[in-house]
Amino acid sequence: DTEVTQTPKHLVMGMTNKKSLKCEQHMGHRAMYWYKQKAKKPPELMFVYSYEKLSINESVPSRFSPECPNSSLLNLHLHALQPEDSALYLCASSQGPPDQPQHFGDGTRLSIL
């Protein structure tokens, strides 16, 4: 079982819907990440939070809005998504670089109709 929990596991939404992805970890990690992974491709970094502050935004469209309410929780708010946004969205956490590995959740499979 993964120590990073993501909900929901699957999400189907229309292009006009608003939904949120949730990620939770209780390992005391201070860095949390959102990745997007398309089929047969490696994960692509979207956002990084360090000590609950957004430290990296990899030029992600504004229809994706991250939020870190506290050190254990990470949300990704979705609005007006496009069909090409369909992918597996992975959350990860780490104690922090340089010598600590990132721990990943099982992801949310998102389908945009």
Add this chain to the structure above:
Amino acid sequence: KQEVTQIPAALSVPEGENLVLNCSFTDSAIYNLQWFRQDPGKGLTSLLLIQSSQREQTSGRLNASLDKSSGRSTLYIAASQPGDSATYLCAADSGAGSYQLTFGKGTKLSVIP
């Protein structure tokens, strides 16, 4: 910009065989290198992390090596088992405190009983 390459893209071996997966990177100024395993439809599981000052790391039947000067890392799996079947990804952290991993496209391993 760091680029990470994994060859081969797919590998099929009979059960019990020892095998080596390859990973190369273009910028030798890496901070650490991680190996992950990904099962279909799942998140990534961290296998081994090698810091730039280390040459290798071992965990059970897995041994990962790092040669910064040649820009290469290998993952050695001893006595392969069908349960080892998965996609193996390597990722390079190219900056101290950067939190940013550059992933290879992975090697899909099939271990045939």
